[in-house]
Amino acid sequence: MKLPIYCPSCENPLKVSQLKCDACNTQVNGNYELPLYLKLSRDEQDFIMEFFLASGSIKEMSKQAGISYPTMRNKMDDMIEKIKKMTSND
Known part of the structure; x- marks a missing residue:
């Protein structure tokens, strides 16, 4: 299953609010940013x-x-530009 990164209602970016350990059921709650890699499409x-x-x-x-x-170089350059824009907004 793919991790959703945008709100299905308003399309704004989602944040992580809870993490859980399957071994001991410890839960951590907060408001965490997704790592850059996970903000990218599959x-x-x-x-x-x-x-x-x-x-x-x-x-x-x-x-x-x-x-x-x-063609591959162009794809790479497009990816680099996208990541640069994403990191400049942080």
Whole structure:
């Protein structure tokens, strides 16, 4: 199941308000920000994981995906810009 990151009613970002330990049932309540990685779409998270597993090689990623290096580089640049915007708003 995918973690929801936006309110289904008003589409504003959601925050974590409770964490629970399955082993001892301890619960922690508060108002916590989601980590940046979890604020990204599933496709964007997968892209980052693929980049990591390709040892940071855009060339290897483009080869595995069967697309040209420039296309993969553009996807990477778009992701970098999105993350920069997200971190500048914090």
